[in-house]
Amino acid sequence: MPLSEDEQRILQEIEAQFYANDPQLAQQVSETTLYRHAARSIRWAVVGFVAGFVVLVASFASSLVLGFAGFLAMLACAFIIERNVRKLGRAGLESLTSQMKSTRLKGVLGDAGENVRRRFKRDDDPSS
Numbered sequence: 001m002p003l004s005e006d007e008q009r010i011l012q013e014i015e016a017q018f019y020a021n022d023p024q025l026a027q028q029v030s031e032t033t034l035y036r037h038a039a040r041s042i043r044w045a046v047v048g049f050v051a052g053f054v055v056l057v058a059s060f061a062s063s064l065v066l067g068f069a070g071f072l073a074m075l076a077c078a079f080i081i082e083r084n085v086r087k088l089g090r091a092g093l094e095s096l097t098s099q100m101k102s103t104r105l106k107g108v109l110g111d112a113g114e115n116v117r118r119r120f121k122r123d124d125d126p127s128s
Contacts, residue, residue, distance in 0.1 A: 034087065034088075035088060041084045046077070046081065048073060049081070055073065057070075
């Protein structure tokens with residue numbers, strides 16, 4: 001159901017007050033998407049998973065309780081990763097990976113990936 005003109009005017013006034021009162025928060029909220037939030041949660045969960053694995057491997061032989069705590073941390077992080085990947089869905093993953101490929105990897109590696117692909121590309125021409 002569409003909003004009436006009066007409701008649209010009230011909504012615009014609230015929005016203008018929000019931008020006037022806290023422009024930094026307004027900018028942060030406008031830039032943060034579900035995809036970015038889920039990706040950030042996945043990154044932290046991967047760090048937690050690796051830390052849990054390190055605790056598990058380092059302490060399992062000496063302390064069964066500490067090793068089990070590391071395993072529980074890994075399990076919790078795996079659940080967080082799974083939940084956030086489901087939130088992202090296929091469209092979100094494609095959006096994030098395309099952004100990462102175009103911005104980060106090109107800036108860090110330059111044309112190195114293309115050079116490697118060119119070097120190892122099989123030549124299907126039998127005359128060479």
